[in-house]
Amino acid sequence: MPARTLFEKVWASHEVVAETADTPAILYIDLHLTHEVTSPQAFSVLRERGLPVRRTDRTLATLDHSTPTDRAQLFGEIPIRLESARHQVEALERNAAAFGVELLGLKSERRGIVHIIGPELGVTQPGKTIVCGDSHTSTHGAFGALAFGIGSTEVGHVMATQCLLQRKPKTLAVEVDGRLAPGVGAKDLVLAIIGRLGVSGGTGHVIEYRGPAIEALSMEQRMTVCNMSIEAGARAGMVAPDQTTFDYLQERPRAPQGEAWDAALEAWRALHTEPGARFDRVLELDATEILPMITWGTNPGMVVPVTGVIPASGDAVFHKSLQYMGFEPGQPMAGKPIDVVFVGSCTNARLSDLREVARVLRGRRVDKSVRMLVVPGSQQVKREAEAEGLHQVFIDAGAEWRESGCSMCLGMNGDTVASGRYSVSTSNRNFEGRQGTGARTMLASPLTAAASAVTGRITDPRDLLA
Amino acid sequence: MDSVTTITSRTLVMASTNIDTDQIIPARFLTTTTRDGLGKALFADWRYDAEGQPRPDFLLNTPEAVGRSVLVAGRNFGCGSSREHAPWALVDFGFRAVISTEIADIFRSNALKNGLVPVIVDEQAHAWLLEHPGAEVTVDVERCVLSLPDQREVSFPLENFARYCLLNGVDELGFLLSRLPAIEEYEQRERK
Numbered sequence: 001m002p003a004r005t006l007f008e009k010v011w012a013s014h015e016v017v018a019e020t021a022d023t024p025a026i027l028y029i030d031l032h033l034t035h036e037v038t039s040p041q042a043f044s045v046l047r048e049r050g051l052p053v054r055r056t057d058r059t060l061a062t063l064d065h066s067t068p069t070d071r072a073q074l075f076g077e078i079p080i081r082l083e084s085a086r087h088q089v090e091a092l093e094r095n096a097a098a099f100g101v102e103l104l105g106l107k108s109e110r111r112g113i114v115h116i117i118g119p120e121l122g123v124t125q126p127g128k129t130i131v132c133g134d135s136h137t138s139t140h141g142a143f144g145a146l147a148f149g150i151g152s153t154e155v156g157h158v159m160a161t162q163c164l165l166q167r168k169p170k171t172l173a174v175e176v177d178g179r180l181a182p183g184v185g186a187k188d189l190v191l192a193i194i195g196r197l198g199v200s201g202g203t204g205h206v207i208e209y210r211g212p213a214i215e216a217l218s219m220e221q222r223m224t225v226c227n228m229s230i231e232a233g234a235r236a237g238m239v240a241p242d243q244t245t246f247d248y249l250q251e252r253p254r255a256p257q258g259e260a261w262d263a264a265l266e267a268w269r270a271l272h273t274e275p276g277a278r279f280d281r282v283l284e285l286d287a288t289e290i291l292p293m294i295t296w297g298t299n300p301g302m303v304v305p306v307t308g309v310i311p312a313s314g315d316a317v318f319h320k321s322l323q324y325m326g327f328e329p330g331q332p333m334a335g336k337p338i339d340v341v342f343v344g345s346c347t348n349a350r351l352s353d354l355r356e357v358a359r360v361l362r363g364r365r366v367d368k369s370v371r372m373l374v375v376p377g378s379q380q381v382k383r384e385a386e387a388e389g390l391h392q393v394f395i396d397a398g399a400e401w402r403e404s405g406c407s408m409c410l411g412m413n414g415d416t417v418a419s420g421r422y423s424v425s426t427s428n429r430n431f432e433g434r435q436g437t438g439a440r441t442m443l444a445s446p447l448t449a450a451a452s453a454v455t456g457r458i459t460d461p462r463d464l465l466a
Numbered sequence: 467m468d469s470v471t472t473i474t475s476r477t478l479v480m481a482s483t484n485i486d487t488d489q490i491i492p493a494r495f496l497t498t499t500t501r502d503g504l505g506k507a508l509f510a511d512w513r514y515d516a517e518g519q520p521r522p523d524f525l526l527n528t529p530e531a532v533g534r535s536v537l538v539a540g541r542n543f544g545c546g547s548s549r550e551h552a553p554w555a556l557v558d559f560g561f562r563a564v565i566s567t568e569i570a571d572i573f574r575s576n577a578l579k580n581g582l583v584p585v586i587v588d589e590q591a592h593a594w595l596l597e598h599p600g601a602e603v604t605v606d607v608e609r610c611v612l613s614l615p616d617q618r619e620v621s622f623p624l625e626n627f628a629r630y631c632l633l634n635g636v637d638e639l640g641f642l643l644s645r646l647p648a649i650e651e652y653e654q655r656e657r658k
Binding site: 013016017021022023024026028030037038040041044045049051065066082084085087088091133134135149150151152153154156157160161162163165167169199200203204230231233235299315316317320410411412419429431432433434437438 | 486492494500575579625649658
């Protein structure tokens, strides 16, 4: 057998039927995560056809996108204000009960953003195929899983058959040499990668992130990198599992235990790209050259170092984008005034992200011109942050400390940025209107977001870390 | 799904590159629990002003937009969120085909499941289409060919299975359900 990539190994072991010229492969799905936004229409299809959820033991639901982040609404002390969101939450509660799907619901201490709770619980594991009606499912690839987002029709396919019809994607190796410098994080790395690939550079491909700089990352950092694979257009992003992965998973509530752990470990150790295996494409970067990054435009590929300047010229889309942002060609990013800072989302709302924010905010105040929202990625992250006193750092600095959810990443729950306002956000998309109609989003790392909150302006975090 | 064989229409042209699914339908419209009636939210932030009034200069609000079923878009259409609400909104508005040089993976997959034909053409044909808004074109699913008014025929890629499903109005779920014995056999073999 020729040398195989990590992706090819995981793909091959999940082929129920291999693809032919006339038919796509039938790919088995080990874990189906689902949430309130993309599942209602799928449950409707099951109802119309009289079908059950075939493997409820491989299906896990939670509420995250349209859920409130204030305690009174979340815990039912007062009704959810946004009526359509309330209906959607109630629909998933009804559907989960009717179809026997486990739901980590509003009051569950395990609830959180779907891509944060999977790893936390230990259901995200190397070598699995994982899907969810959500494009940031690529996050789970950090564990060496093949994880990708699907639409609602496919959500129904997985519910009914535990399988998907898929064409085998191509492979793209992103080789990152060297080490990230102090003050530069996984978010900066992935923004730099997207800047190089462009927002469609990964279309049709599964990325494997490789090399010394990737191996040196923690699991939470690897999740940040894999999370944004879709922002380069890629189906999925993967990192080969190693001791860092195994240490993270051991003793997680739903990870294998005892003898099953030993057996799993043996299988997981084989999940790496063999020497001589061929990728369809390769991109090479040197981590040591990467600086803190920030976006200036209306897609994640429009990105420069925080010390950099907006490009001097471009096409019609470039000018439309700058007009939306209220920026001029050639302007420096550092020093631009801001209105809102959002720390949260499946990209950067894990404990290590909140620690980074606290590192900057400790003993400092959020500038009076800035509203800062800190939204933990899960109720577990919230508890852990509070056990360390991080929440007090945020509150003392003048930031709002919320319950977990997707929140201001996409503003479905009413947490939005007002039209024309500037937001520095640790989330993943700076599309027009993403954080609210007319909102102007700049994507950055937790450190850059915190530093900018303190000064009220786009700020290189290294200036405050000295 | 209804079968799709040929689509003949004058085109609407939105030349912007990287039109993401947040533009096609903003997140605040995703709190629906059905797939119906989303056409009114299509391109909502470009189409309506702050008071919810249609912007007269936006393409979909112009008289030409009425009855057109082929959208020509800039490179990398449909990137971003996996929301199937994007093709649902386009189809509900009346579109049956989207033409670009690149179409994002998840959007493309979602489009095919809703009878919206993703037509990926070369740069040259695309440039011509961008320069000739309103040109009458025909998308022939059987032959995987886009016909331009000057009799030119441009082929586009469509895997056999997707073509078969479009032509016959077959939905993939039925196909998958017919393969349940193979799925069960896999589960036993792999102890899943």
